[in-house]
Amino acid sequence: MINTRVVRSLAKPWKPARELERTPSALGLGQVPTSIEPDAVVRSVCGFCSTGCSLDVHLRDGEAINITPSPGYPVNTGMACPKGWEGLAPLDAPDRATAPMLRGADGVLKEVSWAEALRYFVDQTKAVQATHGPEAMAFLSTGQIPTEEMAMLGALTKFGMGITHGDGNTRQCMATSVVAYKESFGFDAPPYTYADFEASDVIVLVGSNLAIAHPIMWERVASNPNDPTLIVVDPRCTETAAAATHHLALEPASDLELLYGLAKLLIDKGAVDRTFVDEHTSDYEAFAEHVARFPVEAVAERTGVNEEQLDAVADAITAGRNVSFWWTMGVNQSHQGVRTAQAIINLALMTGNIGRPGTGANSITGQCNAMGSRLFSNTTGLLGGHDFANPDHRKRVAEVLAVDESTIPHTASWSYDRIMAGIDEGTIKGLWVIATNTAHSWIDQNGGNELLDKLDFLVVQDMYHSTETAAAADLVLPAAGWGEKDGTFINSERRIGHVTKVRQAPGQALADFWIFKSVADAWGCGEMFAAWETPEHTFALLQELSAGQPCDFAGIEGYEMLDSVGGVQWPYPSTTEQPDDSAERRLFSDGRFFTPDGRAAFIFDSPQPVAEEIDEQFPLVLLTGRGSAADWHTRTRTEKSKVLSSMTAKVNYVEVHPDDVARYELASSRQARLVSRRGAITVDVIETGTVQPGQVFVNMHFADTNQLTFPAFDPYSRQPAYKYCAVRIEPVVTSP
Ligand SMILES: Nc1nc2c(c(=O)[nH]1)N[C@H]1C(S)=C(S)[C@@H](COP(=O)(O)OP(=O)(O)OC[C@H]3O[C@@H](n4cnc5c(=O)[nH]c(N)nc54)[C@H](O)[C@@H]3O)O[C@H]1N2
Ligand SMILES: Nc1nc2c(c(=O)[nH]1)N[C@H]1C(S)=C(S)[C@@H](COP(=O)(O)OP(=O)(O)OC[C@H]3O[C@@H](n4cnc5c(=O)[nH]c(N)nc54)[C@H](O)[C@@H]3O)O[C@H]1N2
Ligand code: SF4
Ligand SMILES: [Mo]
Numbered sequence: 001m002i003n004t005r006v007v008r009s010l011a012k013p014w015k016p017a018r019e020l021e022r023t024p025s026a027l028g029l030g031q032v033p034t035s036i037e038p039d040a041v042v043r044s045v046c047g048f049c050s051t052g053c054s055l056d057v058h059l060r061d062g063e064a065i066n067i068t069p070s071p072g073y074p075v076n077t078g079m080a081c082p083k084g085w086e087g088l089a090p091l092d093a094p095d096r097a098t099a100p101m102l103r104g105a106d107g108v109l110k111e112v113s114w115a116e117a118l119r120y121f122v123d124q125t126k127a128v129q130a131t132h133g134p135e136a137m138a139f140l141s142t143g144q145i146p147t148e149e150m151a152m153l154g155a156l157t158k159f160g161m162g163i164t165h166g167d168g169n170t171r172q173c174m175a176t177s178v179v180a181y182k183e184s185f186g187f188d189a190p191p192y193t194y195a196d197f198e199a200s201d202v203i204v205l206v207g208s209n210l211a212i213a214h215p216i217m218w219e220r221v222a223s224n225p226n227d228p229t230l231i232v233v234d235p236r237c238t239e240t241a242a243a244a245t246h247h248l249a250l251e252p253a254s255d256l257e258l259l260y261g262l263a264k265l266l267i268d269k270g271a272v273d274r275t276f277v278d279e280h281t282s283d284y285e286a287f288a289e290h291v292a293r294f295p296v297e298a299v300a301e302r303t304g305v306n307e308e309q310l311d312a313v314a315d316a317i318t319a320g321r322n323v324s325f326w327w328t329m330g331v332n333q334s335h336q337g338v339r340t341a342q343a344i345i346n347l348a349l350m351t352g353n354i355g356r357p358g359t360g361a362n363s364i365t366g367q368c369n370a371m372g373s374r375l376f377s378n379t380t381g382l383l384g385g386h387d388f389a390n391p392d393h394r395k396r397v398a399e400v401l402a403v404d405e406s407t408i409p410h411t412a413s414w415s416y417d418r419i420m421a422g423i424d425e426g427t428i429k430g431l432w433v434i435a436t437n438t439a440h441s442w443i444d445q446n447g448g449n450e451l452l453d454k455l456d457f458l459v460v461q462d463m464y465h466s467t468e469t470a471a472a473a474d475l476v477l478p479a480a481g482w483g484e485k486d487g488t489f490i491n492s493e494r495r496i497g498h499v500t501k502v503r504q505a506p507g508q509a510l511a512d513f514w515i516f517k518s519v520a521d522a523w524g525c526g527e528m529f530a531a532w533e534t535p536e537h538t539f540a541l542l543q544e545l546s547a548g549q550p551c552d553f554a555g556i557e558g559y560e561m562l563d564s565v566g567g568v569q570w571p572y573p574s575t576t577e578q579p580d581d582s583a584e585r586r587l588f589s590d591g592r593f594f595t596p597d598g599r600a601a602f603i604f605d606s607p608q609p610v611a612e613e614i615d616e617q618f619p620l621v622l623l624t625g626r627g628s629a630a631d632w633h634t635r636t637r638t639e640k641s642k643v644l645s646s647m648t649a650k651v652n653y654v655e656v657h658p659d660d661v662a663r664y665e666l667a668s669s670r671q672a673r674l675v676s677r678r679g680a681i682t683v684d685v686i687e688t689g690t691v692q693p694g695q696v697f698v699n700m701h702f703a704d705t706n707q708l709t710f711p712a713f714d715p716y717s718r719q720p721a722y723k724y725c726a727v728r729i730e731p732v733v734t735s736p
Contacts, residue, residue: 036502038062043070043563045489045497047144047482048083048632050365051075051216052491054566055084057483057502064088064483064502073566074584075194075495081215082630082644088483089641091503095466097478098507109465109476114508118522120475124457128430129162137457138419138428139166141377142435143173143370146487146499148538149512150369151545152529153434154378156516159407160525164414165428167380169436170373171416172443173329175717176337177363178374183338183716184345184361184601186594187385187550188374191587192324192360193493193569198224199358202320204231206255206344207330207723208364211239213626214328217364217492229316233258234330235623236655236697237690246313249692252621253724254303256336256607258310259343261299263291265314266351273352280591280599281349287602322358323351329366329625333723335611338716342603349600355588364492368482371490375551376542379413384545388412400544403528415718416442417711423451430457434512435479439468440634443720445706446679461515464636468703479512480505481637486535487513488562490570494551494585497567498559513538547573550594610724611712618676618726620660620696622708625723627699635701652702653684656729659693661685669731674698676727679707696729 036042038061046053054073058066067087069080100117101109112120128137139157141150157163178188185191197203197220210218218240221230232244233255241247250258266272267288277284300307317323325348331340341363348354348361365371375385383401386393388411398405414422420442422428431452439445439452452458452472460473463481470476484505490496505511510518513535520526532538536559547554552573562568569585593600614621630647632638639645654674656666666672672685674696681704691697698705700722710725 042500042502043498044483044500044502045368045491045567046080046084046087047368047499048087049214050367050370050492051214052368052489052495052497052567053080053084053216054497055080055087057088057500059502075491075567076216079216079219082647083632083638086638086641086644089643090463090637091481091483093464093640095464096506096509097462097465097476098509099478100508101465101476101478103474109473114518117475117477118518121459121477121519122522124474125161125430128457132427132429134162135164136428137161137163137430137432138414138422139163139432139434140416140419140436140438141166141168141373141379143168143170143367143373144435145369145512146485146489146535147369147372147376147542148487148535149516150373151376151378151383151542152513152516152532152538154376154383155401155403155528156520156525158378158409159401159403160520160528161523162407164409165419165422166378166413167416167419168373168377169441170367170370170377171718172441172720172722173366174332174363174370174374175380175415175719176332176341176714178380179338179717180341180345181363183603184342186596189550189587189594190363190365190492190494191354192362193584193586194220195584196324196358196360196362196586197221200224200228200320200322200324201226201358202229202231202316202323204233204317204323204325205240206233206325206327207332208326208328209234209238209240209626210326210364211243212629213366214364215629229320231313231316235692235695246309246316248305248309248313250303250305252623252695253334253610255331255334255340256343257294257299258303258305259340259347260291260294260604261296261303261310262314262317263287263343263347263350264294265296265310266317266347267291269314269318271314271318272350276352276591277350280593281602282597282599283602284350287346287350287604290604317347317351322356323348323353324358324360324362325353326362326364328364330723332363332719333721335712335714335721335724336605336608337714337719337721339603339605345600346602346604349602355586355591357586360586368491369489371492371494372488375490375546381412382408384542385549385551386545397545400541402531417713417718417720420451423454426454429455431455432459432461433469434461437467437469437634437636439472440703441700441706443706443709443722444678444711445703445709461512462636463509467634467636477515478507478509479515480509484509485511485513486559488539488559491567493569495567495569496553496556496562498562546570611721612677612710612724612726614694614726618728620694620727620729622674622676622725622727623691623695623697623723624700624705624709625697627701631699631701633701634703648701651684652681652698652704653686654729655686655688655691655697657689657691657693657695658687660696660729661687664729664731666729666731669733671732673730673732674708674727675730676708676710676725678710681705681707682732696727
């Protein structure tokens, strides 16, 4: 099918300017650093999840041939999950983008030179901005590229290209935690270190399937010598919940009532740490009054968790000496995620379980560098954990980067959903998508895909030309992947780790760093990045940007130090006393928070109804999430590994309780149609007791899942509520 939008945009012929011909080739890219011996073992941090495992990449004759987990690294202590072991497999895939590709008038993507691609990109972007205003070009980025690259993208777009709006896939993932921490602690500051998994005697996991999503963190739980009480709050009996001492299989989206009910029980049982509350928190009295409205009987009724279980869990928390509370997407991806995350924070604060080993109100991150993007994407916050609205912050960033202060916006970007709405209403006409697969992962995909077609100009920068989003692109920029470039990631426990280039990217694919630098040159703002000579030079700038902030890591002595001490957790200011460099660090051990008065705030609200209730027509709740430890998101990478593919489903499937299999007459059909108000998909049926009657679960790794989801958002974080919508299920009658 011919893409009319592309035909339209190609109507005006153009030629690459001569000065651009030299841009990418002048960069001298792609060589594996000469300092690496041809048969070396090179250390790097994994490019999949936020655990941040260290991996040893084995070279033979200069070729990366194998990966093993690094022994002795403080994160993974010699272990890795299957994705880490298979980290090289995605790199040799036949659908790698090996040259820039431009969609021709026939609708087909054709290879072009970098010079042509850059010229086209710059021309189109400037045309969009000139015709529709500077706000009409936006970008969507990621938590999966090194911090140096994110910072360059953020600086280039906002200070160089005058792009006002940009957001990342971290909106789908971590926005709720960011807002919750900022409001409660005064800064986006997950306080823990992984050693806390081993030091707790009570571990509470809310909306987290740790065994599947963070298998090496799960190993750390398994290595806890205290035989901890494990409490798992999840509507499904996941692999994680199956191992729990107490599995609270609550009604979906009823966490807020459950957590307030637990807070009341804890008060009734005298579990409050009055000294901690009085010295280090604010608004406790109002909070206690608020939760008094959540008596255990009413909470049991609303959540479906019985009173005895609630009581047993409150007893376990009361008795625990070191209780740690952890949460992931079951909380963040909710219509009231921020208040739910804060309800967890409140439990830790009221019981004084923070700042000591084995404690904490701990949000677990998702992507390998989501934490880097939280500090340096320059979207929601100004580079380095700064605030766009703060004149002192703008001045400081302008000074460090030697940019004109007037180019720094005074407000944060629009959120992802607002950018999508902007596309719909016609205020956003051009979009640059970097290392995320919007056409698969964004909520309510039917709406989303139509939206992408409304754009005048869509450029996709990815390792592969075959993604669902690249399929809609006018221009594809070929990116190097993990292993083909240098930089740093920040993991869940705030540890900055070095990612190392161990092989050459295929064809003309470039590291995102060099793509951004080339775009800057082509745009005419290249001199802004004179000091950003290499990723390591850029790291030094980021250190300077962090100085004096809660996330200060100015004391790190280059990549070499990261390699030699096994990564460094922030804060690590230049005043850090040696030899603290390899110690595990947790925040708030002095009871001081980053709020103006140094106190953590109790924040709470009345529970709100879900955005789309079930009814007679759509009587089932659809839950979505991770399906297996071997699948990564939209599978562009993991599907390239034979090993990982052999461990995962080939087609999409729905998990249905046996009662519902009977009720909806699914027994004789291998497949079913899942129908929501937005779409219908056909999937295999898996009959299982892991879901409750009235609920079905579909994983997020197949593109059709988000055709069903309902676009509801947390009002404060604008994070999509992927975990709840109303569906019905029907048998598919297949011929015998
Ligand atoms: N193998 C693998 N690992 C991954 C990823 C991957 O794609 N594959 N992705 C990474 C990323 S980016 C992320 S963000 C993390 C996500 O890690 P997790 O958040 O652990 O994974 P999910 O499966 O999305 O959701 C967790 C659980 O929330 C539950 N849930 C649904 N509704 C509710 C509710 O109302 N209340 C509660 N309490 N729970 C609910 C679901 O049943 C599910 O078991 O995983 C990371 N790790
Ligand atoms: N229904 C439902 N939907 C969900 C979720 C859910 O639980 N349920 N979870 C949400 C969450 S938490 C997340 S994080 C998102 C993830 O959603 P996405 O970000 O869309 O998923 P990925 O498949 O990780 O996409 C990353 C893209 O970047 C490319 N890539 C990899 N490395 C590089 C690189 O170095 N440079 C460049 N330029 N490209 C690269 C990959 O090929 C891939 O196309 O999905 C969200 N969607
Ligand atoms: S647990 Fe995460 S960081 Fe560790 S090897 Fe697996 S995917 Fe990589
Ligand atoms: Mo995520």
